[in-house]
Amino acid sequence: MDRFGWVPSFGGNISARLDGRSIAITRSGGRKGFLGRDNIIAVDLEGRPLNAGDRPSAETLLHCHVYRDLPEVGAVLHGHSVAATVLSRLVTGPAITLAGYEMIKAFEIHHTHDVRVSVPVFENSQDMERLVHDIGPELPRHIPGYILRGHGAYAWGRTVDNAMANLEALEFLLQCELETLKVRGLSAA
Ligand SMILES: CSC[C@@H](O)[C@@H](O)C(=O)COP(=O)(O)O
Ligand SMILES: [Zn+2]
Numbered sequence: 394m395d396r397f398g399w400v401p402s403f404g405g406n407i408s409a410r411l412d413g414r415s416i417a418i419t420r421s422g423g424r425k426g427f428l429g430r431d432n433i434i435a436v437d438l439e440g441r442p443l444n445a446g447d448r449p450s451a452e453t454l455l456h457c458h459v460y461r462d463l464p465e466v467g468a469v470l471h472g473h474s475v476a477a478t479v480l481s482r483l484v485t486g487p488a489i490t491l492a493g494y495e496m497i498k499a500f501e502i503h504h505t506h507d508v509r510v511s512v513p514v515f516e517n518s519q520d521m522e523r524l525v526h527d528i529g530p531e532l533p534r535h536i537p538g539y540i541l542r543g544h545g546a547y548a549w550g551r552t553v554d555n556a557m558a559n560l561e562a563l564e565f566l567l568q569c570e571l572e573t574l575k576v577r578g579l580s581a582a
Contacts, residue, residue, distance in 0.1 A: 394557075395426025399472030399564065404545065406450035409468045409553055410460055414438060418456060421448045454521040455528075459549050462532045466549045468556035473545040476567040481514050481542040483574065488513055489540065491566050499562035500536060512563070513539040538563050 394400045394407075405425040408418035415435050419425060423432055435443040438461055440453040450456070456469045480489060488511035491497060495506045503510065513533055518524045524541070533539060537559045538548035548563050550556030 394472050399474045400425040401473060404473030406452050406471045408456040411435060415443060416456065416460055418449050418453055421451050452521060454525055455547065458525045459532060465551060467551050468553040469549045470556050470560045471545060471547045474564050476564060476571045477540050477546040478543060480567050480571050481540045484514060494566055496562050496565050499558060502535060510536055512536055514542050515539060517541045517544040
């Protein structure tokens with residue numbers, strides 16, 4: 394994620410499921426491109442650190458939300474890419490629609506490029522309980538991720554590798570949309 398420029402400064406957070414009751418997640422703060430073992434801690438599915446005093450990611454509740462709703466998910470990745478940040482500010486509606494891209498098939502759920510896929514865009518907030526409420530009890534099933542407006546993208550998958558492949562596909566598609574807007578010189582609806 395660092396190599397692609399998706400975790401600039403203190404942005405981004407990363408987690409993986411440990412078992413049915415806990416996850417490993419990055420500590421709050423710090424540069425995610427330079428993680429050591431001590432920068433990753435364990436929390437339960439309510440976001441409470443297993444070791445009292447540990448300070449998990451400020452966005453831990455968003456990760457827990459995914460693990461609780463989607464039992465097959467083994468990893469969640471969050472980055473602050475330029476494409477996700479800029480495009481979600483240009484698009485004013487509640488979704489970014491992707492259509493006609495071969496890369497859509499990377500999401501495994503779709504077996505053709507000939508579909509329209511809506512990436513949900515939720516309004517950003519510093520109140521994670523409110524964000525979880527706004528996202529709703531059911532996460533999208535048609536795409537393994539969502540965007541927080543002006544903030545960045547979340548993506549998940551069965552394994553860390555699978556979650557990374559999904560994030561790469563999502564970021565590629567967002568970058569294509571942004572490039573298209575730049576070439577056409579149009580602002581998104
Ligand atoms: C530029 S700081 C970014 C944070 O506000 C936040 O959005 C983020 O992604 C990282 O927070 P963290 O608490 O380190 O997991
Ligand atoms: Zn963030």
